[in-house]
Amino acid sequence: MSDVYDYGVWTMSIMSIVFFTIFAVGFFLPRKKREWRALGVFEAFIVALYAEMYGFPLTIYILSSFFGIKIPFIHLNGHLWASIFGLGEEGAMLELGMGCLVMVAGMSRVALGGWKIHRADDKLITDGVYGIVRHPQYLGFILITTGMLIHWPTLLTLVMFPILVVAYVHLAKKESKELAERFTEEYKSYRNLVPAFIPIRANRSSKTTLKG
Template sequence: MNYGYGLWIMVIVNIVWILLFVVSFIKPKKKREWRSMGVVSAFFVALFTEMYGFPLTIYFLTSVLGYKLPVLNPYSHENGHLLASFGLGVDKALVICQIGSLLFGIGMIIIGIGWWQIHRSKGGLVTSGIYKYIRHPQYLGIFLLTIGMMIQWPTISTLVMWPILMRSYYKLAKREEKEVLNEFGEEYVEYIKETPAFFPFEWNRREINRSNML
């Protein structure tokens, strides 16, 4: 029986390169920023460990719960994608993986654009470019990175961790906005009124009403 895991070098290489990318462009400095980055790190460690190291989700379903997956060898890497193991087929699962890869790539681009604009501003308030459409493009980039990877390789551990990651960055964004409001005052209040937080077509009137309470 072909066992498509145990590739620990691949696990380490993938974890290192993605975390180097995220840390380089997000540039966490404060304790709370590193705390959120720790959640991202744990997410990718869990993801790549199951993708190349040990298929914990497949093992849990087959050995612990006794679920019989409709494939001959659920421990081959081709059937490692949960949708393939549940009978969707390797070809269709690969198409879905490409959708995940596309979201992952878009997330990387958004993170890079957000970093470039912040870097050019040299401490000023950025309200143009991508920041004209969303206030936190780099955090949107992280959301897309992680959603893309969950589509590409869904696991129980990452599905559990993703809401925690989202909540962590949502709270971080709100705390950062309080600091920016203290620095830029009414200018930032007006920016909040005109610009959604995370998604270009998001429009939440409650944010306008709360802008003076940040």
């Protein structure tokens, strides 16, 4: 095991948490209590992730101490999929690149969705990213956290991820119900044409577990 210890950089942890907090609040624009609660789940995920990424590597400590998986406390080894499967530095860089691409895809959906909401003028939004899926911002948050799990998985975030997905799917269903009551036939037509989360033009008569 190497004596190098690349962690304890709490300034980077705080800066990363603050950045994603400002991004999420600024573009998601939560107004209702349930939206703030769902945002809180995302915030908890972010805090757990970056506290380990730059602060204290709890997952590496547990794997090394209790499961006999010896992973040096070098920052590059935090890309755990590459470390566990022995893929080396190239594998770690590939893991980082794939994760960042998924994160950027998610962030773009949150940002574009927020921009459309800001310009909606109290009307039903059916174009732009909302012409691809009905809940682009919720999909965006799921993609952001998926990307984070790809390039920097931790035990805590692996546990929290399904909770986050369930929270956003539940929130999407609530939102769909409210929009259906408010816009009636207009929303019914929109719902029949545009999927909730997965941007695939499928047979709308068949129901899926992600239909919101």
